[in-house]
Amino acid sequence: MSVPDFTDLTLDRAQPLQAQLYRMLVQRICSGRLSTGSKLPSSRRMSASLGVSRNTITQVLEQLKAEGFLTSRSGQGVFVCASLPPHVEAPQRMSWQSDTDHPPQLSTFGESLRNAPLVREKLLPFTPGLPDLDSFPFHLWNRLYRRHQDRTALIGYGPSQGYQPLRQALAEYLRNSRGVRCSAEQIIITNGAQESLSLCAQIILNPGDTVTMENPGYRRARIAFQSAGADLHLAGLKNGSLDVESLTKHNHTAKLLYTTPTHQYPMGGVMPASDRLRLLDWAASSEAWILEDDYDSEFSFVHKPVAALQGMAEDTPVLYMGSFSKTLQPGIRLGYMVVPKSVIQVFNHAKEMLSGHSPLLSQAIVADFIEEGHFVRHLRKMRINYREKWLHFCDLARHKLEPQAQLIASSAGMHLVLATPGRNDLELSKKLAEHRIGSTPLSFFYPGKSLNHGLVLGFANTSKQQREDCIDLLQSFLTNSSS
Ligand SMILES: Cc1ncc(COP(=O)(O)O)c(C=O)c1O
CATH class of the missing domain: 3.40.640.10 (Type I PLP-dependent aspartate aminotransferase-like (Major domain))
Structure with missing residues (x-):
């Protein structure tokens, strides 16, 4: 059996050579291009044909020996281990790359998450659940x-x-x-x-x-x-x-x-x-x-x-x-x-x-x-802070959004719930996000058929100006029949 000379191996000189050479040899062994039992060229020859220092070659060969890919026989040289499993052959079987390939199965729960909506940015003002981070x-x-x-x-x-x-x-x-x-x-x-x-x-x-x-x-x-x-x-x-x-x-x-x-x-x-x-x-x-x-x-x-x-x-x-x-x-x-x-x-x-x-x-x-x-003390301070924001936001919502939107939960901790009957709340929420306003569509809180459409808006992490802008924007969306 002829000994390969590896002249067809191309190494990127800008990247670490040892890691590249290691990966290439493993890939050749696993794909069967270097068959089990076959002999490798001497480190001196590899060094000359690849233009890589002998020290680097030796380190790669030692690593592959330690991992069981190669073995050395005294006085004869270095060989691909004869005991590698025979199915180490086809590289395409070792990974799946496209949607048409079949990765190992997920659990029922895992599968149910495949089409789950993507998690949106969580730090936008009005994102429900955010406390006043600046305080x-x-x-x-x-x-x-x-x-x-x-x-x-x-x-x-x-x-x-x-x-x-x-x-x-x-x-x-x-x-x-x-x-x-x-x-x-x-x-x-x-x-x-x-x-x-x-x-x-x-x-x-x-x-x-x-x-x-x-x-x-x-x-x-x-x-x-x-x-x-x-x-x-x-x-x-x-x-x-x-x-x-x-x-x-x-x-x-x-x-x-x-x-x-x-x-x-x-x-x-x-x-x-x-x-x-x-x-x-x-x-x-x-x-x-x-x-x-x-x-x-x-x-x-x-x-x-x-x-x-x-x-x-x-x-x-x-x-x-x-x-x-x-x-x-x-x-x-x-x-x-x-x-x-x-x-x-x-x-x-x-x-x-x-x-x-x-x-x-x-x-x-x-x-x-x-x-x-x-x-x-911090809680006491935050309670005063949030109460002020709450009163302001409720007031704006009542004066500027009704009757198109109604406050259906005004005392809900750090957020308000606005019902927006006849509106697609997901669309509304997306439009707000385009203006860097976070919100959660009310329909997300109903696992089955949504009994309500609306928006959940957190106010704790907002400034007075942001609350005014948010309500003005919502008002313009709600009076515009296309939303
Ligand atoms: C109902 C409810 N429970 C608990 C939490 C707190 O969750 P976590 O401690 O994972 O941030 C939240 C946060 O928004 C919540 O809405």
Whole structure:
């Protein structure tokens, strides 16, 4: 068998030669051009024919020997390993390049995401969920950061359940401010609400289990449950919050019920106390879990925030979740769960196995931020800030947009919901985005047939001028019949 001379190999001299030569040889072996058992030229010959230093050639050959592609026989030279599998032949089988090829199968959930709408830019003013980023107390934050930045204890692996001082500070805050019944031991720090939802889905649900959700409701929660193979039951709203009466009257059963009782998302309704108690009763008697998402309860402008459902009775089957995305900033990616004592160990284990601890340095900063009173002061300041923006935005919307658009959720935390009957809300939202205004079409919150068209507009991260411009623009779209 003749020994190849490799004169047909073209190397790009501007790129690292060793890596190129390595890739070319692997490709030739895998494609069968260099057949198993065949002999390679000597390193000296390769060096001469390729114009590459002998040292580089030797390093590539040594690497290929270490990986099992080549072998050397003493006194005879270097050979392609005879034991390579015979199917290492056709290069086109080793990769798939076009849509017509068939990659390995995805899960049903993965397939369902193929045609999902693309995630749009998330930092535009009016994007729902964004807090006022310019009001973030950077100076104070950086001071706390410097306090912890050199601690080796914070740069290794940490407790998956979360940094103990943070759990301690949070337990106290949740007891005092949200009426949650908990000890630090029941708290699990997560990478935001999104991870809390995924953990619950994985720990609680089996494929085919029923999850009841508010309709309209939080899309990411729905997707987390669907990814676990759950069947969704969509429960309607009454006066902007979950219609508990209808649920209990029809003896509905579910493995898990996801709800936003303090501020229904997105409609902003507050679940009345009688419905909360009825819901707890329903959960206990039908052996269902309640997942309470207390996502922006701190920002209530009409009355004092109502206390959490979780704390209304002792030993409720409630999994409580919250997030620092709105109270501090979404970039920090920190959230928390309060779980009943009976499942702490399971949640800890799942958190450990599925993602490990959340960033420790950020947790240490937040712990101090809460403990030293900055958190409560920051919230107080933000409540005043958002209330002012809320009043201004509502006023503009009422005066300039009605009757073409109506405010159907004016007290919904950090966003407003405008109904735009007869308008395609996706088109409206796209047109706003062209003017760098973020919004979410209301129809996105309805998984089935949309019962409403409109826009969800966040106002926390906006200036007075931006709010005025946004409403003027919307007014022009709504009075123009083509939109
Ligand atoms: C209903 C709801 N829950 C929770 C969150 C917080 O999510 P995360 O902590 O993943 O940022 C949001 C954010 O917009 C939300 O709308």
